Amino acid sequence: MKHFTINHLRELESESIYVIREVAAQFENPVMLFSGGKDSIIMFHLARKAFFPAKVPFPLMHIDTGHNFPETIEFRDWLANESGAQMVVRNVQDSINSGRAVEETGFTASRNKLQTVTLLDAIEEMKYDCAMGGGRRDEEKARAKERFFSHRDEFGQWDPKNQRPELWNLFNGRKNIGEHFRVFPISNWTEMDVWQYILLENIDIPNLYFSHEREVFERDGILYAKTPFMQIKETEKVEKRIIRFRTIGDATCTGALDSIANSLEDIIREVAATRVTERGGRSDDKRSEAAMEDRKIEGYF
Amino acid sequence: MDKDITTSAYLDMELLRFTTAGSVDDGKSTLIGRLLYDSKAIFQDQLDAIEKASIKKGEDYINLALLTDGLRAEREQGITIDVAYRYFNTPKRKFIIADTPGHIQYTRNMVTGASTANVALILVDARHGVIEQTIRHAYIASLLRIPHVIVCVNKMDLVEYSEEVFASIQKRFMDFSTHLDIQDVRFIPISALNGDNVVDRSVKMNWYEGPTLMYLLENIYISNDYNQLDARFPVQYVIRPQSNEYHDYRGYAGRMASGSFKVGDRVRVLPSGFTSVIKTIDLWKESLEQITAPQSAIITLEDDLDISRGCMIVNAENGIQQGQDIDLMICWLGEKPMIPGGKYVVKHTTSDLKCMIKEVKYKVDINTLEKDFENRAIGLNDIGCISIRTTKPLFFDSYRQNRFTGSLVIIDEATNVTVGAGMII
Known part of the structure; x- marks a missing residue:
């Protein structure tokens, strides 16, 4: 008997859609992090596919370092407008102004690390209980051990030695008050998968x-x-x-x-x-x- | 990565998930490093980094095992803490490796990696042959019903590529695996360090006429790995657009756990038991004729029924079991031992409910595979057979028939931590 099979890209798509819907079902106030990069763009595309013809039932959030290329910001605003999604923006500059974060100085100064302060403050301020991110396990060795559903304590911290086992497609998003989750719907995608998918689905970047x-x-x-x-x-x-x-x-x-x-x-x-x-x-x-x-x-x- | 990769070829690739199990020092990291290296999944900067690290450690050759080195905490202790996922592809397939450490918490990690795998690679050190850990790994592969097992007899270079050594390990494995339920098992003599029979055929083992490991991974038939017969669609989320254009739209979002549905199929909705007919299968702006596991989509029905998350849509004539008293094999993952009589949360497909542990029937001694009816205390990494009673009826198949409607996890109510992996008998 010849069986119907789906190719690996459609299987990854189905897995990511499943994960995104689990987030919408298991959490009260989730948010999807958006950077303007291709990974968060396809993650958002998958979210739209997961709920269409309904709208995506959570907002997007951009942690803006203030050091983005203008093209990134233009694209972000265009996408929010085109999709009708709510786009929350929080600025690292505000964290610096309020003294929560301190600007690095010198030639290698970067606001990359400061984003964490703004992100954690925003999660607390908006009472988000889950933040989805476009991290992929093939990107970096610390990410290779990340779960789809990653538990964070009340300080927003990750304990690599104490992660919840994740079996079959059963994702445990239960938590205590004050804790939150990071969820990575495209964990199993590689850089090549992302590009091929952008081409296949004709996604704007x-x-x-x-x-x-x-x-x-x-x-x-x-x-x-x-x-x-x-x-x-x-x-x-x-x-x-x-x-x-x-x-x-x-x-x-x-x-x-x-x-x-x-x-x-x-x-x-x-x-x-x-x-x-x-x-x-x-x-x-x-x-x-x-x-x-x-x-x-x-x-x- | 393949340089001639074209989009049409890329879209024709299947996905194969495999797990690797071995004990400390039997060359698992080297084997994975070899697969990644020989399939060109390693980039120059990664190679430079491990070359630097190898020199720093005073090693004479580039240590491929360092490619799979993860966290600093692990490098400091020279161990692997957790399941790590790796990716590579050949023109035929994309591979996801769940790389599980072989020592402490071995069972917990291996069960996690095994739960979604098509193939288990079990490494055996040719010098040591089948040891207790091999038996444990094979047992877990069988318990989790990984469809294919490949036993890699590694370090053949250290036993002078001896056919006799290989044959005796094969025989020993077959002898004890008759007690197990492994559907498909293959043996390959390899040297991960030198690359014999990993990607390229070994010139030193002409007596071996079987395929190389890579050939097997690329060609092993996996289309039957999903249950194709029993259509099961657990409802994840109800789609109500509340817009003018889709005013009356009511769709059920989910992922096909097994089998398939076509538009026009007669279906039964659980727990209500009402039947209806599939009106549309939607994904994004297209309407599909059919949905097959493991696809995600949205199903709409001809009749207006009360359906929410936790319901399941199944084929009308195909019986699914239901009940509140359930027997299962459990693998305990929690630090705290299981409390007989204790109450826990159960996650099964898309439903959450509570259960009580009624009875531990026996514990499995995973070194001898004997059932222990005397000492029935279940702690971390133990495997046993238990009975639970759930607060509401569960709709399930046996795990043997269906890995997704036959599995559940048990969660500690106080800490919210996943403490048990259950396979319904």
């Missing part, structure tokens, strides 16, 4: 992912965009190059790459041929061997 001309400079082997948020050393040469971004985050820690890929097909070919991991261009991960683990324990995305 910011232009930053496609090849364009931009003023850039090189530092520690990483190509950065020239932005008002970064101090450039005298020895660093700013030049115009044809580049694109492989990941999109804060402009101060997102590396660009020389690329002429200006269609999804070209990007897929480029991703397939590349010999460097996606986060290889992320200086936030390069701070130490356990940079991600440390940030996750504190409550990072």
Whole structure:
């Protein structure tokens, strides 16, 4: 007997939709974190698919470092408008102004780490009991051990040694007052899966992912965009190059790459041929061997 | 990663989930490192990082095992704490590895990794042969009904690639596995360190005529792994758009646990028992003709019935069991021992209810596989047979028939922690 089978991408899609619906069913006040990057874009697309023709039954939230590329912010506002989703924005600048977070100084200054303060404050302020994030297990070794449903204590912290076993497709979102969950619906996707899915489903993404001309400079082997948020050393040469971004985050820690890929097909070919991991261009991960683990324990995305 | 990957080929890939089990030092990390490395799932910066780490540790060669090294806490102690998930693909399939540590909390972790796996890889050190841990791993694979088991006899290079050693391990495994319920078992002699029979055929073991591990992983037939007969659709969420365009729309969102439904199929809704007919199967802006496990979609019915989360839509003529007194095999995952007579929360498909532990019938000695009727205290990592009574009727199949409607987890009401994994008999 020839059996009907579904391909792996549709199986991943079904799994993610299932997880997102479990969140909507098990939590009273969930939120979906949105960064403007491709992972959160497909996560939101999956959420729309999970509930259509109804609207997504939770808001999106963007923790804005103030150091985003303008294209990211434009895209965020366009998507919120196009989908009719509620978009909550919380600013790292406000956390700095109120003294909750302290700005880093110097050439490597970044607001990446400060986001955690703003995020945890927002979760407390809005009384969210679950925050969905677009983290994938293939991204980084600390994420390889993350559950779909990740329990956080009342300080928003992650205890890698004490995670709940997750069996079959039974997700345990029970918690005590004050605790919350982080849920990662696209845990099992790889970078390639994400790109193929964007192509398959014809999903809009910011232009930053496609090849364009931009003023850039090189530092520690990483190509950065020239932005008002970064101090450039005298020895660093700013030049115009044809580049694109492989990941999109804060402009101060997102590396660009020389690329002429200006269609999804070209990007897929480029991703397939590349010999460097996606986060290889992320200086936030390069701070130490356990940079991600440390940030996750504190409550990072 | 394959350089010629095209979108059409990529969309043709199947997903295979496998779990790896082995004891400390039998080369599991090296084997996974080898699979990732030889399938080109390793990037240059990862390779540079482990090369640096290998040199720092004073090792002579690049230690592939370091690729699967996770948290700093683990590196410091040189152990693995938890299930780690790894990904690679070949042009044929995408693979998800649930890499489970072999020592402390082995049972808890292996059960977690095994629950969704199509294939279990069990590693045996050729020098030591079948040991207690091998028996334990095989038992768990059988208990969790992983459809396929591949026994990798590793470190063949250290036994001079001897056919006799391999054959005797194979025989010993087959002897005790007659007591188990493993549907499909294969044996491969390998050397993960040198790559023999992992991706490339070994030139040192011409006596072995079977497939390499990678060939087997790429080709083992998995389409039958889901129960295809019994249509089961646990309702997760009710979709009521409350918009002008979809004023009367009432859809039931869920993921097919087993079997399939077509538009026009006669169905029964549990617990009410009312029957109706499938009107549409919707996903996003398309209408589907059919939904098959493990797809997610939204089902609408011809009749207006009272359906909410926790209900299940099943095929009208196909019997599903229901009851409040349920016998199950339990694997205890909690630090605190199970309390006979105690009350716990049960999660089964999309319903949450409470239960009481009525009786422990026996405990399984997982080293000898004997049933122990004397010492029936169930603590962390113990496996036993118990009876529970639930506050409301449960709709279920036996785990043997259906991994998704036959499984449940038990949760401690006080701490909300998942403490037990149950397989309905």
